[in-house]
Amino acid sequence: VGKIPPHRAAQTPEERAQELVYRALEVEGRLRVKLAREALRLWPDCADAWVVRAEEMPDPGRQVEFYRQAVAAGERALGPKPFAEDVGHFWGILQTRPYMRARNGLAGALWATGQSDEAITHWQDLLRLNPGDNQGVRDILVPRLIELRRDEEAEAVLTGYPEDRSAMLSYSRALVEYRRSGDGDAAQATLEIAVRGNPHVIKYLTGGTAMPQFLPASYRLGSEDEAQLAAAALAPAWQASENAVEWLRRSRRLRKKGIEETRRRVKRRRR
Numbered sequence: 001v002g003k004i005p006p007h008r009a010a011q012t013p014e015e016r017a018q019e020l021v022y023r024a025l026e027v028e029g030r031l032r033v034k035l036a037r038e039a040l041r042l043w044p045d046c047a048d049a050w051v052v053r054a055e056e057m058p059d060p061g062r063q064v065e066f067y068r069q070a071v072a073a074g075e076r077a078l079g080p081k082p083f084a085e086d087v088g089h090f091w092g093i094l095q096t097r098p099y100m101r102a103r104n105g106l107a108g109a110l111w112a113t114g115q116s117d118e119a120i121t122h123w124q125d126l127l128r129l130n131p132g133d134n135q136g137v138r139d140i141l142v143p144r145l146i147e148l149r150r151d152e153e154a155e156a157v158l159t160g161y162p163e164d165r166s167a168m169l170s171y172s173r174a175l176v177e178y179r180r181s182g183d184g185d186a187a188q189a190t191l192e193i194a195v196r197g198n199p200h201v202i203k204y205l206t207g208g209t210a211m212p213q214f215l216p217a218s219y220r221l222g223s224e225d226e227a228q229l230a231a232a233a234l235a236p237a238w239q240a241s242e243n244a245v246e247w248l249r250r251s252r253r254l255r256k257k258g259i260e261e262t263r264r265r266v267k268r269r270r271r
Contacts, residue, residue, distance in 0.1 A: 201227040
């Protein structure tokens with residue numbers, strides 16, 4: 001009707017705490033931490049407030065502790081019912097999202113501190129809770145699994161998203177296939193699909209082009225930005241795979257040679 005509905009003021013401690021978190025996300029530095037602490041004084045089970053504190057904590061060990069507090073708070077706030085009844089579409093329930101954010105953050109902090117097995121367990125369980133993967137967990141999990149040489153688990157995740165043709169997963173598929181079958185037709189075909197989707201990734205993975213100092217915050221499919229993000233995540237896995245980077249270089253040279261020959265044939269026909 002052309003009128004803005006009146007905003008209902010937060011009334012419960014939980015609502016007031018969440019409003020403080022929203023305010024904290026709009027500021028930086030010490031004020032952000034102060035607002036998160038105030039939120040936790042109002043409601044100790046405010047998972048998002050614990051996440052803010054974790055994100056602002058420079059000490060890696062304490063950051064893990066804060067993320068653990070965030071996950072525990074999220075579990076208490078939700079209670080057992082969603083974990084029993086809503087597995088498979090967890091993200092679709094608004095109340096679960098602070099918990100999901102907290103757990104994803106915990107997995108990242110664990111990985112950064114060398115606790116890789118526990119980190120992998122959290123990411124895998126996030127996909128179990130929400131296979132739709134609104135958080136993009138698969139883009140984090142698959143490169144990590146390959147890096148740890150847990151190829152069967154990586155392939156299981158990839159199989160669950162056959163329509164995902166992003167550079168991250170396409171080049172992961174190529175690497176898994178190469179490690180399984182070597183430089184054969186299957187690996188070449190898988191790599192060709194990846195290159196068609198985003199040809200820029202190879203030059204970053206092989207060192208032909210230097211990575212930028214700062215990674216992009218967003219991307220579109222097939223772009224240089226996507227290539228940089230994919231290469232940054234996948235580089236450790238490719239470099240740890242025997243002869244894999246050299247295989248990429250060789251494939252890139254052959255591809256360039258094929259393109260040049262095609263261009264020459266087209267020119268001859270036009271003459």
